Amino acid sequence: MTRKLSGILPLSAVALSLGSYSMITAADLQSLDDRALSEIRGQSGITIETDLTMAADKLSYYDDGKGVHLEGMRVGSSEVPGQGAFHRTRIDIGSDAALNLEYLVEDRRVEFSDIRLAGAPGVSMGGIFFDHSLQGTLSLRQQTVGGNGYEFDSAYTMTGGRLGYRTNGNSVFLDDITMSVEALGVTLERVGQTLELTAPRVTGSWQVGAIRYSSDPAIYGRSTNSNGDLLPSYGGLSGQYELSSTTDISAGGRAGEGLRFDNETSIHSASFFYHDDGHALALRDITGSYRIQDLRLDVGEDWRGRPAVGLTLGRMEGEFEVGAIEIGGAGKSFGAFNLSFLLEDQVFGGRNYTNALYLQGGGHVDAGAQGLRLAAQWSLRLSDLSYTEDGNRVIISGLQSWGQGDITVNVTRDGVQGGTRFYDGLRIGFEGLEAGYRINGMRVGSDDAPLQGGTELLLALGIYPAYDFTLDGHMTLGAGGASGEGLIINSDIHIRDGRAAVIAAPYDEGNGEQPQKGLWLTDMTYDGHVRNMTLDVTDEGLALATEESWSTMDIGNVRIGNGVDGESLGRLKIQRFEQGSTTLIKPGGAGNVCVGGAGASASACSASGGEWEMRGEEGVTIEMKNILARAQSSEKRNSLLWETNRTVDGQGRAVNGSGTRLVLDNIYTSDGGDFDGDGVDDNTYGIQTDLSVDVYQTRVVKKENGADSLGVNGARGDEKIMDASAPQGYRYVSSPSEADRLNRPLGFAVKAETRFKELTINNIDLVHPVGGAQTAVFGAVLQNVNIRANLTATPIP
Numbered sequence: 001m002t003r004k005l006s007g008i009l010p011l012s013a014v015a016l017s018l019g020s021y022s023m024i025t026a027a028d029l030q031s032l033d034d035r036a037l038s039e040i041r042g043q044s045g046i047t048i049e050t051d052l053t054m055a056a057d058k059l060s061y062y063d064d065g066k067g068v069h070l071e072g073m074r075v076g077s078s079e080v081p082g083q084g085a086f087h088r089t090r091i092d093i094g095s096d097a098a099l100n101l102e103y104l105v106e107d108r109r110v111e112f113s114d115i116r117l118a119g120a121p122g123v124s125m126g127g128i129f130f131d132h133s134l135q136g137t138l139s140l141r142q143q144t145v146g147g148n149g150y151e152f153d154s155a156y157t158m159t160g161g162r163l164g165y166r167t168n169g170n171s172v173f174l175d176d177i178t179m180s181v182e183a184l185g186v187t188l189e190r191v192g193q194t195l196e197l198t199a200p201r202v203t204g205s206w207q208v209g210a211i212r213y214s215s216d217p218a219i220y221g222r223s224t225n226s227n228g229d230l231l232p233s234y235g236g237l238s239g240q241y242e243l244s245s246t247t248d249i250s251a252g253g254r255a256g257e258g259l260r261f262d263n264e265t266s267i268h269s270a271s272f273f274y275h276d277d278g279h280a281l282a283l284r285d286i287t288g289s290y291r292i293q294d295l296r297l298d299v300g301e302d303w304r305g306r307p308a309v310g311l312t313l314g315r316m317e318g319e320f321e322v323g324a325i326e327i328g329g330a331g332k333s334f335g336a337f338n339l340s341f342l343l344e345d346q347v348f349g350g351r352n353y354t355n356a357l358y359l360q361g362g363g364h365v366d367a368g369a370q371g372l373r374l375a376a377q378w379s380l381r382l383s384d385l386s387y388t389e390d391g392n393r394v395i396i397s398g399l400q401s402w403g404q405g406d407i408t409v410n411v412t413r414d415g416v417q418g419g420t421r422f423y424d425g426l427r428i429g430f431e432g433l434e435a436g437y438r439i440n441g442m443r444v445g446s447d448d449a450p451l452q453g454g455t456e457l458l459l460a461l462g463i464y465p466a467y468d469f470t471l472d473g474h475m476t477l478g479a480g481g482a483s484g485e486g487l488i489i490n491s492d493i494h495i496r497d498g499r500a501a502v503i504a505a506p507y508d509e510g511n512g513e514q515p516q517k518g519l520w521l522t523d524m525t526y527d528g529h530v531r532n533m534t535l536d537v538t539d540e541g542l543a544l545a546t547e548e549s550w551s552t553m554d555i556g557n558v559r560i561g562n563g564v565d566g567e568s569l570g571r572l573k574i575q576r577f578e579q580g581s582t583t584l585i586k587p588g589g590a591g592n593v594c595v596g597g598a599g600a601s602a603s604a605c606s607a608s609g610g611e612w613e614m615r616g617e618e619g620v621t622i623e624m625k626n627i628l629a630r631a632q633s634s635e636k637r638n639s640l641l642w643e644t645n646r647t648v649d650g651q652g653r654a655v656n657g658s659g660t661r662l663v664l665d666n667i668y669t670s671d672g673g674d675f676d677g678d679g680v681d682d683n684t685y686g687i688q689t690d691l692s693v694d695v696y697q698t699r700v701v702k703k704e705n706g707a708d709s710l711g712v713n714g715a716r717g718d719e720k721i722m723d724a725s726a727p728q729g730y731r732y733v734s735s736p737s738e739a740d741r742l743n744r745p746l747g748f749a750v751k752a753e754t755r756f757k758e759l760t761i762n763n764i765d766l767v768h769p770v771g772g773a774q775t776a777v778f779g780a781v782l783q784n785v786n787i788r789a790n791l792t793a794t795p796i797p
């Protein structure tokens with residue numbers, strides 16, 4: 001049986017598909033027999049009980065003659081294949097003429113085995129299934145004001161839910177879903193040619209017991225394997241929300257037939273939790289709003305002429321705030337975050353970008369016929385991200401991002417297919433993804449504070465101030481952490497045509513865009529591999545442990561000034577090879593610190609000439625252990641190469657390998673002896689670094705007499721004090737008062753300690769293009785190193 005839909009789906013069909021009340025379907029009208037009639041009871045209303053089984057070969061939607069087909073549709077019992085799902089609906093007419101429904105759905109599965117696009121034979125997007133039991137009420141009545149639509153109240157509870165995605169016999173699914181939702185006073189009315197759905201108040205809570213993975217085609221939508229053991233889990237989720245929204249639905253796609261959506265939503269309160277073996281990562285006190293304008297749904301083609309279901313966006317803007325991010329058993333917080341954004345068409349680098357997503361079948365070509373391919377393009381015109389810690393706020397201002405390329409999604413199993421190595425889990429692939437981003441600068445205190453430099457401080461977190469690149473490769477997320485629940489990550493990432501800023505000036509200081517000047521890594525390629533990295537939420541924080549990782553970053557030119565043709569300092573090539581490295585990310589910064597002195601109390605610190613800083617309870621502490629392994633191959637090794645005086649080709653490009661090179665090769669750590677008796681020096685200590693980061697006020701003094709770059713006068717040694725009434729937002733004070741000290745500049749306060757037992761550089765070579773390699777130093781060893789630092793870096797105007 002094939003269903004064909006065209007134009008706008010009627011609301012009743014949407015409601016039925018969501019399971020708000022029982023589905024009543026039949027290919028032909030039939031008279032009821034005596035047994036069926038006995039199940040219909042009329043007292044104050046009607047009660048209908050059915051065991052529903054439904055199947056269809058194909059359910060199709062057509063748009064301008066192009067179709068998307070949901071194949072292998074089945075509705076029935078989720079536990080007993082072939083049997084029906086029990087439905088009971090009580091229908092009553094209230095005294096206010098409202099249609100009142102009470103419904104119960106038990107053990108129902110709605111399933112589609114394949115989702116295909118016309119014009120793309122042999123591939124599909126994969127299959128989906130949804131298991132659930134529902135109990136709820138729906139009251140529908142005509143609007144009392146105007147009478148041009150309907151008003152309804154809905155409340156339901158879902159239990160025993162499973163929502164899964166399956167490709168080529170492998171599946172990932174949300175297991176043990178429970179949900180309670182209440183929506184009162186919802187209205188649906190026609191305004192001109194538009195259906196307007198308004199929900200003044202929607203509240204709900206939900207929980208996902210586990211997110212599970214299965215590589216066994218025989219295990220489909222079950223929590224256990226053939227031996228009765230629970231399938232591996234990524235962890236669980238839960239949350240609650242209260243929101244209000246208005247959605248407009250009208251006919252017409254981006255070209256011809258289709259659908260248009262406009263939406264405004266306000267999130268009054270929400271929370272989100274990720275659960276891992278009894279530990280939680282919590283996002284609390286979430287509020288925000290967003291507006292979607294001119295979102296179109298079409299069945300058509302992407303920019304390369306491939307059949308696709310297209311989602312194209314005119315504009316989306318919004319703002320979200322997270323009051324606290326907590327992790328670990330003590331309930332400590334990293335702080336609060338705020339994000340504002342605007343997605344809109346924009347020109348970057350002389351190229352027009354929009355926001356569009358085209359859904360296609362197939363996924364990675366070697367993974368099998370089923371999978372999902374997303375041809376994506378995005379244009380983040382403007383975004384600000386702020387971090388507030390113990391009341392101190394720093395804003396990363398003017399973030400822009402753009403990109404275009406293919407993203408593939410497959411559920412894969414461990415093995416080699418078609419020459420491609422796959423791993424157990426959800427595989428997210430990247431194919432020719434050309435992307436970039438840039439940050440304008442930083443602001444401290446408030447959104448209208450003066451724009452300042454300082455984005456290079458983000459390098460401590462591995463974030464460049466500006467970066468554009470072409471990305472290929474994959475990241476596969478497997479189920480199960482170091483023990484029990486969690487994530488296992490395997491990845492192979494390849495970057496080409498990279499250009500990254502280490503230090504960069506703003507791209508717009510208020511007088512229009514300008515090329516960013518700074519220190520740039522250009523003509524960059526990167527090849528990185530991670531094997532069996534586990535990610536777990538523990539009692540202390542977020543723990544990462546990597547079995548093995550190796551990478552090569554080849555920087556064709558280190559440039560000063562312009563990132564395109566600035567003066568080059570030469571070529572750098574950095575290789576890293578680690579085994580058994582770990583990272584622990586904990587909430588809470590350095591706490592109380594004596595800067596510039598020594599002492600465990602304010603009085604002792606002051607007596608030693610130091611500055612006592614009470615940096616508060618929030619912040620971030622990162623504990624890293626990097627174990628540098630001995631070289632195993634030309635790719636798996638730790639080395640550093642610097643090359644200068646290269647020859648150039650006919651196009652004026654420097655030729656790598658043609659110049660003079662300084663090479664530090666086969667760098668590795670060790671514990672300084674063979675303590676376990678296996679004949680090889682132990683290597684378990686590595687390079688250990690503890691890094692605590694806070695947002696904190698600090699003492700900043702003027703370096704020389706006279707006016708600074710913004711024209712603010714002061715004498716050498718004067719202290720910088722923030723003052724909103726001053727023309728540039730600050731002034732210089734020779735003898736600051738106690739009130740002045742409360743207005744010292746904000747910055748990133750970093751307390752760091754690095755230590756290792758032994759670090760070996762096997763050889764330091766000088767390589768001449770004619771004379772070849774000569775070893776200058778062989779076997780350089782550093783032992784028992786411990787470096788401590790306290791640094792507060794403030795943005796400089």
